[in-house]
Amino acid sequence: HPGRVRDNMDFGRVFFVRTQAARQVGGFSAEYPHGYLYDFRLRMSEKFDLRLISNRYSGALYEVADRGKEHNVFDYLLSSKEVQQEMERIVTAHLQRIGAYLPPGGYEKVTYTPEEEAAFKDCLASVVIPVNNRPQFIGKAIESVLNQTVREVEAIVVVNGGEEDPTIGVVKSYMPGGERYRQDLPPVRLIVHDINNIGLCLNSGIQAARGKYYVQLDSDDRLKPFAVEKLLEVFDSDPHVGMVIGSYEVWQLEDDGRYYRREDIPVVTHDEWTEENGRNNLLRINGAGAPRSAHIKVLREMGWFSVNDIPYSRNYGEDYEMVLKVSEKYRIGRVWEPIYEVVRHSGGTDHAIDQETIDRNDNAKDHMRLEAIRRRQELNRKRGKISAQD
Template sequence: MSDIQFSFVFPIPSKTVYTTDKLEKMFFSVLNQNTPPQHIFLLDGSPDNLLGDRLFHLAETKNIFCEIVPAQSQFLSAFAFTLSKIQTKHFIFTDNEKSPVYFNKSASDLYRWVCLRNPQTGLFYSDYDRISPDGSRVEVHLLPFHKSRVRDNMDFGNVFVIDTAMAREVGGFSSIFPRGYLYDFRLKIATDHDFLLISNRFQGVPYSVEDLGKAHNVFDYLLSGKDVQLEMEQIITDHLKRIQAYLPPGNCRHEITYSPEEEKQFEECIASVIIPVNNRPQFIGTAIESVLQQTVEQVEVIVVINGGEDDPTIDVVKTYQRGGEKFNPDLAPVRLLVHDINNIGLCLNSGLKTARGKFYVQLDSDDRLKPDAVEKLLQVFKSDPHIGMVIGSYEVWQLEEDGKFFRREDIPVVTHDEWTEENGRNNLLRINGAGAPRSAHIKVLAEMGWFSVNDIPYSRNYGEDYEMVLKISERYRIGRVWQPIYEVVRHSGGTDHSIDRQTIDRNDNAKDEMRREAILRRQTLNSKKIS
């Protein structure tokens, strides 16, 4: 063990959200390691290096060699210089820009053992504790790495133990990506090297992070700037090219054709709106009525209930059928299917098998279509026979417990404009969604093998639509409606309301498995093209 030493790379941010006292506390946690670091590099972004000088003198009192690297305006250049100076096989990098990070005294001892046992690993990361504002601690258990975890929001924690030679091999932190340098760096390392997660059972974390008190928000990505999104897109695009999973523009674009006999079948019904639902009698009526108000008359509503014969939603749906008080023979027919297995893929596929329309239109039971939604979707389909799916844009509405219902003005119209004609299907592997509503040729859905039915690892009524978009985009164009044609309704009973960490991890696992399969498919497509 005597030959395993570490250099600590300790950034001093130019602007921090915490006090100088906390910065010193962080630095003391480095100095007070049971096995002191061989070398500390202070990447000092503070004005006039005042904080760097202060910490430098603290290191002197411990007889630990410390070097100040000015980083006021060029952090990435300072890191590149530091990487060239590191003499240890591994270095420890602390991402402390937004949150204080405190090491336990035995952290370096633990890191030495994992490096000794895993000499070929490029990067180590670990579970950690989150310190809440009230001082309590919450254990944060991270997901183990695999090479298909290519999304940009993957949580690797705030401390990384990195093989120095491998970091130099990939060029360190790229100055081309001032905001996404860590994302780019980990994808480059992951191309040829493994990562390793150090797990915690109980009180087994090497460091803690002070919580900023921000809850999980499924719309966080909307608030990041366009320049950040473009930077992240370039990073994933470069990575997919490295691993031969990139699909160039126009590649694998097939035409969708129908015989005259098939087209005649769709004269009375062109679109089937399928609504899977479980125990939501309070919402289903509004969803159905949003379909009945469509400007296109040749539509049908298929409600697929998966709560069994006792589901109270059934009674509400029947009021819109023949003999019901809300039935109107001049409006779209409302059909009803009932299952006693809560499986969204089963609902969708059952509805599709009985659908009379040419196109499937998605509608969640607590959401609403705008009156011209189907009309706008059909216009895009008619514009190009190579379009297999059309995805719209949506507004976010809020339903409060007291019945107040209002548009969320703090959330812009969700257009997913990170999707471009040239690169959308590649960029989709980086993010967790493509937009709503989704509409597709029913024959294309059949060609893709229908929606998954919780038969993908970790998938529990989640991600079946994401997988379908991935598949269709590999063979057909994806059309877009950029105007809002859908209303997502957030409420206390929604599946995206107050999501706990366990659910977030399970959902991320599911979509990462879908990414794994998508990357393999795309690599196969490219190998066939080469051969």
Template sequence: MKANILLHHSKLAEYDKAAFGRTIQSVFAQTEQDFELTVIVDSEVDAILEQIKLFNTRSVKVNVISSGEENLSVQLNKVFKSSSADGILYIDNRNQEVVLKKSALEICSIATQNNANAGMIYSDYELSGKDGVNEVRLLKHHIGRVRDNQDYGKVFFLTQQALNEIGGISEDIKFNALYDLRLKISEKSDLLHIANRYSGALYRVVSQAKAHNVFDYLLASKESQLEAEEILSAHLKRINAYLEPGKHYSPRPEADETATLKASVIIPVNNRPEFICDAIESVQAQTIKEVEIIVVVNGGDEDPTVESVKNYLQGGEKYDESKPEVRLLIHDMNNLGLCFNSAAKIARGEFYVQLDSDDQLTPDAVEKVLKVYESDPKIGMVIGSYEVWEKDASGAIKRMEEIPVVTHDEWTEDNGRNNLLRINGAGAPRSIPIKLIREIGFSMNEEPFARNYGEDYQMVMKISEKHRIGRVWEPIYKVIRHSGGTDHNIDQNTIDRNDEAKDFMRKESILRRIKLNK
């Protein structure tokens, strides 16, 4: 199998001439020698060719393509169309130094020959930075891996047959060429992941690992986000999983005789006595008084949160008959689905309103949510917007001004439920008719990797397939960040497990959508 090894030389790269030399050296050191080299350059062509000659002792054919001002999609298509090789080993070294292991090309060649439907091969890799060298283990591909920020690494073996079948990348794409390429190949061919227990990486990336930040998506450019949305929508249309605007909507179920109140605010909590009081009091301060608060302590009778909540029950020192009633459920296992489903069974409100135990509702939150429901009987869920606050050591909270109000305004009436599959959230707080919760039910962690994570995201997907999603664009919720929170200081294993859980839910949603469209 003859290969074309494709890489870049970019003046915008984080590495120097010596680092580029190490990349070239690793190419010519391959145990599989049947290849030619193609380099996409944006400057200094002669100097680059001289550097390549130092390592090209076998007179391997070298092709140089000047990138000019062309998009990556155009650059790659030029190579795809002109290549006479059986496959292309693409090294995405536009920004970072990438060094191949000597057997990288050979293992890709063998894997391709052993898997007739393989269209793209990707692998685990080593990341070299200030903390030393760490192995980055990637996730296996499946139909639910449609996030645009999914890590597939920096080196890909692309079969020419797969490239011919997809007809290349859309050349008007400016920011997300590899996202479009991956989705298109996945529609007709297999994406194979090569992984070993240890010391099995096919290459090394020289860069400092970036800390995880759940708010990174807020920093992405609007133009890039819209382009990625268009790429995903086109992919969903090609696999018959796209939901047309307004299609499949039906009215939400009407409340039954148990709904004697407007809303039930359900608060699952585990060992947070220092937060629960502020959460409860934010509900009791609502402009709509026909609400109840159901606190579900899932740490058992010994959980210190129980005593804090009992202060708001009849006979407690904070009990006030004139304020919305506080009810208490106690479970001895930490299962969020159990918390939501058991609370919904006894709820007296027509609608559930979300409140995490360490967060707070603004006084008009329930009022604004109810107004959205009143606007259309087909609305099966209302999602609000939130501000991010931070709690310091003294217990005081302060608005994090550097983070804008989180509106998830990428959600549009026409395409929000399709774009939802690309991103990891939909906003907060979420509100669902209690009757709908009883019919659908929150996940009880039955799905692979779902360990008290993603159950609310899954509900948004399920409900949006058959009902409209209403929105409150003003901030009606305060997310409180603190040292014990679950949205930061997350290790890579937890990130991977969470991604596995949500991607499985995406997979199930895509399969439901294909069935629904049939």
């Protein structure tokens, strides 16, 4: 379907191409030494159907040598800037041809009444932490919120493992009556569900929030002390900014308790995002960065996070979909210095992911891209009508 526009789509190693169709689209382009196949596939998809013969149903038609490569969520960091820029040019040209390209600018402002602003006097940012059965990690995540240089914050922990989840006891220790509670620190609040649905957790936490802004924090990760301060600086710099995305370091937590920065992985800045073309290039790649923060009223306007109602989505990609939606109307601000620590550990959800899960997750994001392309085509159709009338 037209949503399959990422450049790492794996169609296998053998391709059968109708020669007449290849001639009709102009064959392979010499303009793209690295992405010639990606460009060819996108141009073919604009005029013809592409079919994948799945060995799940049809049996394998050929064999390849096993490369023995592990799944690595940071693989994209190894691609050179030259390759990344070439791939961006390819997907941008494709979006222009199919009417889904969004030009720079044209953002709307996020506005508040004086009464709305007054309500945020005591709380500017609500950090929402969804968690399931992670009592060994949640304390450090909460403490990273309590240690923020901006004091007008709150931590909202949404436990989705039900009342028996051992995480609850740790969270309550930071609340009034708990041994870690301190009155001079930002408040910690607790919401409990018995449904393991990340979108539901995020929505319930945000809808209960007192803050003006939502800040994302995974239960096994940590905010740097100045994270909220840096996010607010970007929001304050431009009323057109609906969301701010930071940069992060990757840290390793070993089973023996050793905690250290992964020097083999550079700071993840997602600098393939540019002011001019970031929201178009986002359709090519699988992520935008962390942490993510947004005006809560913008999230409400977007209809909140999806709750596994996207095809193939199982607690995956709801944040990516939200960035796509927000970027279509508001500017996405960036913090290029690291303000977040992603913690890798043996129990992490991306530590030993199997191929079936990888395929399902890719399909989920491809459907999100499909919906985004349709929305953008509709936006451009409406803008075209307005221009014609003017």
